[in-house]
Amino acid sequence: MDLLTTGIKRNREKYTVEIKSSLLWEAALGIAAITNKDLISTLDLSEKDQGWIDQSLTKDMKDQLEYVQANNTWKTLLQILHEKDFEDLSSFSEYVKKLSSQELKGIAVPFLGTKAKALKNKLLNGSEEALKELQYITKDHVFLPTYLEFIYKVPTEKLKAHLIAVMSGWFKAIIEPNKGKLETILLRDKTLKEKMLNNFEPDQFVEWATDGVQYPPEPSVYKVLLIPHYIYRPWNVEADLEGVKVFYYAVANESITGEGRFVPNKLLVQKYKALGDETRLKILKITKESKVTLQALTTELELGKTTVHHHLKILKSARLISQNSNEYNIVDGAIENLPLELKHYLES
Structure with missing residues (x-):
C-alpha cells in the first residue's frame, strides 16, 4: 500500500x-x-x-x-x-x-x-x-x-x-x-x-x-x-x-465486502500464488542475497527481460519484493509474516 x-x-x-x-x-x-x-x-x-x-x-x-x-x-x-x-x-x-x-x-x-x-x-x-x-x-x-x-x-x-x-x-x-x-x-x-x-x-x-x-x-x-x-x-x-x-x-x-470467514485475504492469496513458481522463488533467493537490477536478473536466470519483468511485477504486486530506482530487493518482513498471516486465516 x-x-x-x-x-x-x-x-x-x-x-x-x-x-x-x-x-x-x-x-x-x-x-x-x-x-x-x-x-x-x-x-x-x-x-x-x-x-x-x-x-x-x-x-x-x-x-x-x-x-x-x-x-x-x-x-x-x-x-x-x-x-x-x-x-x-x-x-x-x-x-x-x-x-x-x-x-x-x-x-x-x-x-x-x-x-x-x-x-x-x-x-x-x-x-x-x-x-x-x-x-x-x-x-x-x-x-x-x-x-x-x-x-x-x-x-x-x-x-x-x-x-x-x-x-x-x-x-x-x-x-x-x-x-x-x-x-x-x-x-x-x-x-x-x-x-x-x-x-x-x-x-x-x-x-x-x-x-x-x-x-x-x-x-x-x-x-x-x-x-x-x-x-x-x-x-x-x-x-x-x-x-x-x-x-x-x-x-x-x-472489511468492505464483509465476506465470510472462509474467504481469505486477497493479498494473502496473491502472496502464495506468487510463491508457486520456480522462477519467482529463484528471484526471491537472488534478491535476498543482494539488491539486483533487471539486467542482472535476466543474466543470472538466462531468461528474456520481458519474462523476468513479468515475474517481478507479480512479486511486487504481492509485496514480496520492492523496487528502488532500478534495483530490486526482497521484503524480508513480508516473508517473515506469511506463516502468521496464514495461521490467523486458518484459526480465525
Missing part, C-alpha cells in the same frame, strides 16, 4: 500499537482526500461515487473545500481530533468554539521534533523570526512552510468558523447518508486488526495492517496509532504527534 508522509523523519526504539476509529476521523480524512487534487484520480472511488459527492455538496461547502485546498486546514482538523475522543460532531464543534487563540494555534501547529518545541512556543507568542526558522526546518516538506504561515496569520475566529463549517458540512452531506455502511466497515476492520495484534511484533503488525509500510522502532516514539479509513483508499497517510507515530491506513478489502 502506498504511503503519504505528512510527518518528519526522526532517529530509531520499541513501541506499542493502538487502533482507533470513528466517523469523525473518516470525515476529516475524506476532506483531506477530496481536496488533494494531485491524488484524487488515484483514489479507489468510482466515477459514480465522485459524481455523487460533487452533487451532494452545496455551493458554500464547495467554497469551504477550496479554502481547505488552499490552506491545508484538513491538517488542523486531524490535529484537533487527536486532542480527545469526541463522541459526535456536536462535541467536536463545541470543543473548537471554546478554544482560545493560543490553544487553537498550539494544536494546529504539528509536532516538528523536540528541538523545534521552543520555536513553536515563540511562534505562538507572535514571533515572526520563529516562523521563518520553522519554515526553514520544514523547507523540504510539501506543505508545512505555507501551512505554518497560514496558522500564524489567520484570525482565530475565522479559522474556528471554517473548521466547524467544513466538518459539519461534510459530515451531514457525505457521512450521514452512509453512516451505517461506514461504521460497519471501520468497526469490522478495527476488530480484524485487534484480533491479530498480539500475534506479531509491533513493527511486523504495522507492516501487515498497513499492507506494506515498514516502520522500525525509533527512540522518541513510544506508540504507533493506527486509524482506519475508507475514502482515502488505497493510500496510507503518515503523521507525527509528540511520542506517537500515526498511520491513517486504508481498510482491507474484506
Whole structure:
C-alpha cells in the first residue's frame, strides 16, 4: 500500500500499537482526500461515487473545500481530533468554539521534533523570526512552510468558523447518508486488526495492517496509532504527534465486502500464488542475497527481460519484493509474516 508522509523523519526504539476509529476521523480524512487534487484520480472511488459527492455538496461547502485546498486546514482538523475522543460532531464543534487563540494555534501547529518545541512556543507568542526558522526546518516538506504561515496569520475566529463549517458540512452531506455502511466497515476492520495484534511484533503488525509500510522502532516514539479509513483508499497517510507515530491506513478489502470467514485475504492469496513458481522463488533467493537490477536478473536466470519483468511485477504486486530506482530487493518482513498471516486465516 502506498504511503503519504505528512510527518518528519526522526532517529530509531520499541513501541506499542493502538487502533482507533470513528466517523469523525473518516470525515476529516475524506476532506483531506477530496481536496488533494494531485491524488484524487488515484483514489479507489468510482466515477459514480465522485459524481455523487460533487452533487451532494452545496455551493458554500464547495467554497469551504477550496479554502481547505488552499490552506491545508484538513491538517488542523486531524490535529484537533487527536486532542480527545469526541463522541459526535456536536462535541467536536463545541470543543473548537471554546478554544482560545493560543490553544487553537498550539494544536494546529504539528509536532516538528523536540528541538523545534521552543520555536513553536515563540511562534505562538507572535514571533515572526520563529516562523521563518520553522519554515526553514520544514523547507523540504510539501506543505508545512505555507501551512505554518497560514496558522500564524489567520484570525482565530475565522479559522474556528471554517473548521466547524467544513466538518459539519461534510459530515451531514457525505457521512450521514452512509453512516451505517461506514461504521460497519471501520468497526469490522478495527476488530480484524485487534484480533491479530498480539500475534506479531509491533513493527511486523504495522507492516501487515498497513499492507506494506515498514516502520522500525525509533527512540522518541513510544506508540504507533493506527486509524482506519475508507475514502482515502488505497493510500496510507503518515503523521507525527509528540511520542506517537500515526498511520491513517486504508481498510482491507474484506472489511468492505464483509465476506465470510472462509474467504481469505486477497493479498494473502496473491502472496502464495506468487510463491508457486520456480522462477519467482529463484528471484526471491537472488534478491535476498543482494539488491539486483533487471539486467542482472535476466543474466543470472538466462531468461528474456520481458519474462523476468513479468515475474517481478507479480512479486511486487504481492509485496514480496520492492523496487528502488532500478534495483530490486526482497521484503524480508513480508516473508517473515506469511506463516502468521496464514495461521490467523486458518484459526480465525
